Amino acid sequence: MANTHNRSLEVTIISGEDLRINDRPIKNNAFVTVKADSCCSPSSQDSTKPDAQGESYPYWDEKLRVELPAGSRYIVVEVCRRSFSTGDKLVGTAWIPVSDFIGDYTPENYLHFLSYRLRDAKGLRNGIINISVRVVSSSYKGTSSCSSRPPPLVPWFRMPADRENHGGTVTGVPAWYPNQWKA
Template identity: 70%
Template sequence: MANTPSCRLEVTAISGEDLRINGRPIKNNAFVTVKADSHGSPSLHGSTKPDALGESYPHWDEKLHVDLPEGSRYLVGEVRRRSSSAGDRLVGTACIPVSDFIYTPKNHLHFLSYRLRDAEGLRNGIINISVRVTASSGSSPSVPDFGVPADREKMHGTVTGVPVWYPNRYES
């Protein structure tokens, strides 16, 4: 699959909550990187400036521009802490499903919050972001064209739904 951008995103890293390293609240210098799921290919990413004063509740309010390759399923948001002695340390990672924001009109702003997981997979704070699709190339990532036709004379549209599988309670 080609790693060509299908759309451009504006991701605003707003803030973090209850960030810790080894169970201790972070004192300062937390920053965010955001990159697209790239199917094994190198991925460009954006990064905020470290928050010097936010402690374990940093505030960035910084816009990052990320190219989303066609076929990407999620964005990866990482919160790290910059230290002169230990270098950059991972605080937590959040996988942000593309389906949470891609099937809406261009320039629609989504405010989203995700639980961060540390390197061992344990809960480690929350990241608050906003996402906006600013441009798309090729086939537009718009609302998918599926559904059951409605009474067109009255509704002038289509009824859509998501198939849901319910287990048969009579199966063993």
């Protein structure tokens, strides 16, 4: 993995589609738990409140915070139905690769909208979960800690502001790339 430090995720559980138990649509009380799959350290998890009215198309729109330890390859999203008589019953699970929202070309704090197929305990298709994920950087959380990774190099585009002192009309946009000519 490219990441060498823990990251914080803001996962918004938006909605579910066509959720079933034993091929029958669920009636109510669906909830979602999100946790990081970590081989090296225990991971945190967070859960939504049960949706009382959504039936097999529940709507939560609830933000959850999950710590993503270094070395994690997936986040696990589990949809369950709460029943006071029989206990919590698993509706479906989605294993979401971390590479879907963390990569070299995606800046931190970028909001990803994602939909995944849920699989029941037998591995059969069982609905869809709609979420959004944001990797929360230290500046987004309001802290002043430094990142262990330098920011990526991005070209700066500049053009003169006053035409009188810089030769008139601009025919191209000069680009300056930091440290591009250093050996």
